[in-house]
Amino acid sequence: MLSFNNLPVPAEGEKIEIREDRLYVPNRPIIPFIEGDGTGRDIWRAASRVFNAAVEKAYRGERRVVWYEVFAGEKAYNKFGEWLPRDTVEAIREFTVAIKGPLTTPVGGGIRSLNVTLRQVLDLYACVRPVRWYPGVPSPVKHPEKLDVVIFRENTEDVYAGIEFRQGTEQAQKVIEFLRSLGYTVRPDSGIGIKPISIFATKRLVRKAIRYALDTGRRVVTLVHKGNIMKFTEGAFRDWGYQLAQEEFGEVTVTEQELWEQYGGKLPEGRILINDRIADSMFQQVLTRPDEYSVIVTPNLNGDYLSDACAAQVGGLGLAPGANIGDHIALFEATHGTAPKYADKDVINPSAVILAGAMMFEYIGWHEAAALIKEAIGRTISQKTVTYDLARLMEGARQVKTSEFATAIIENMG
Numbered sequence: 207m208l209s210f211n212n213l214p215v216p217a218e219g220e221k222i223e224i225r226e227d228r229l230y231v232p233n234r235p236i237i238p239f240i241e242g243d244g245t246g247r248d249i250w251r252a253a254s255r256v257f258n259a260a261v262e263k264a265y266r267g268e269r270r271v272v273w274y275e276v277f278a279g280e281k282a283y284n285k286f287g288e289w290l291p292r293d294t295v296e297a298i299r300e301f302t303v304a305i306k307g308p309l310t311t312p313v314g315g316g317i318r319s320l321n322v323t324l325r326q327v328l329d330l331y332a333c334v335r336p337v338r339w340y341p342g343v344p345s346p347v348k349h350p351e352k353l354d355v356v357i358f359r360e361n362t363e364d365v366y367a368g369i370e371f372r373q374g375t376e377q378a379q380k381v382i383e384f385l386r387s388l389g390y391t392v393r394p395d396s397g398i399g400i401k402p403i404s405i406f407a408t409k410r411l412v413r414k415a416i417r418y419a420l421d422t423g424r425r426v427v428t429l430v431h432k433g434n435i436m437k438f439t440e441g442a443f444r445d446w447g448y449q450l451a452q453e454e455f456g457e458v459t460v461t462e463q464e465l466w467e468q469y470g471g472k473l474p475e476g477r478i479l480i481n482d483r484i485a486d487s488m489f490q491q492v493l494t495r496p497d498e499y500s501v502i503v504t505p506n507l508n509g510d511y512l513s514d515a516c517a518a519q520v521g522g523l524g525l526a527p528g529a530n531i532g533d534h535i536a537l538f539e540a541t542h543g544t545a546p547k548y549a550d551k552d553v554i555n556p557s558a559v560i561l562a563g564a565m566m567f568e569y570i571g572w573h574e575a576a577a578l579i580k581e582a583i584g585r586t587i588s589q590k591t592v593t594y595d596l597a598r599l600m601e602g603a604r605q606v607k608t609s610e611f612a613t614a615i616i617e618n619m620g
């Protein structure tokens with residue numbers, strides 16, 4: 207019998223398979239989960255009840271998730287003496303779709319971050335962050351309902367994802383000397399970061415974002431870059447993005463110029479608009495004209511800032527789900543951390559992992575279950591039944607525990 211981390215794979219489930227570039231999802235898919243550290247335990251307990259209830263309600267026993275626990279973070283370290291056992295990675299690879307709670311970043315020991323390691327070893331090149339507002343959630347802007355975007359942030363390149371040399375090291379010195387030999391002035395006491403952006407990584411990300419727009423009926427895909435300053439990396443990202451759109455989706459995409467010159471500013475039925483914005487202007491646009499944007503594609507560092515800025519507009523990280531997705535393998539997660547001071551207190555807001563689960567169901571084509579979850583969360587929050595984090599910001603809220611919040615969501619389904 208197949209097993210990972212000495213835990214047998216449940217016999218009652220089946221593997222999600224990849225056939226002809228598409229996922230084939232059985233009615234009893236085995237989905238690995240990493241519970242997560244700190245509040246991950248509280249959150250997983252609550253979230254898994256919501257997932258099971260949504261699937262049961264949507265498919266009345268015809269479909270069911272067969273959950274399979276895999277280990278990372280403190281739980282893995284305590285059990286196996288390793289922060290990220292190889293078997294955990296292999297199980298995610300084997301079963302294609304997985305979900306995780308937040309993980310503690312080990313201090314020392316050579317691991318930069320478990321999340322980064324997972325992304326790298328599984329080549330999960332797209333960090334996908336949907337950002338939308340749920341009625342009733344306190345927001346710092348007047349019209350939070352106008353922002354409804356899905357951000358595709360490149361995960362494998364750019365200065366943030368990559369190569370840095372500490373000031374004063376021999377390596378930094380060598381790079382400085384090399385740059386000087388090419389005629390660049392670099393102060394000798396500099397630290398160095400290198401920002402590679404490739405055709406390969408740009409095109410596969412933009413391809414994924416355009417396909418997503420087509421699959422979900424979203425009609426604008428915006429390339430966000432700082433190409434006015436970094437011409438050969440960020441500027442090239444924009445150019446390669448347009449090139450890919452033209453080469454592979456020419457029949458269904460329209461540029462802004464074509465929109466005005468050929469269609470009088472009205473996007474024709476069945477087409478999506480592909481445009482671009484300079485990153486600094488985009489930060490203004492998501493505040494001043496949020497409803498003009500829908501799918502955003504961007505290199506790593508811009509995406510890091512923009513995802514959190516957008517999340518703040520609709521109520522913060524407690525409600526922000528995300529996923530790291532490769533060609534097929536996808537790992538869904540909350541974007542917040544382990545919030546350790548609340549661990550095992552049954553108080554934390556589980557919404558982000560619950561919404562990550564809804565994303566996961568959409569990814570495997572279980573749209574009815576996803577819709578039930580999203581509607582029920584919306585209804586629960588609009589009834590002002592919320593955990594402490596939202597209760598402290600809402601007037602007249604009924605503050606409930608993590609577990610009670612999950613129960614309220616389940617009661618609000620359908």
Ligand code: NAP
Nearest residue numbers: 307308309310311321524541542543544545546554555595
């Ligand atoms: P954090 O765990 O996200 O917590 C920071 C604060 O954000 C909390 O104290 C709490 O604020 C609020 N918060 C976070 N999640 C919440 C939720 N679900 N419901 C309500 N409030 C929530 O960030 P951190 O303290 O910087 O990081 C702690 C650990 O998590 C570190 O080891 C870090 O490396 C790790 N981390 C992991 C991930 C991941 O696995 N994806 C991501 C980020 C950080 P109040 O105190 O104001 O209530």
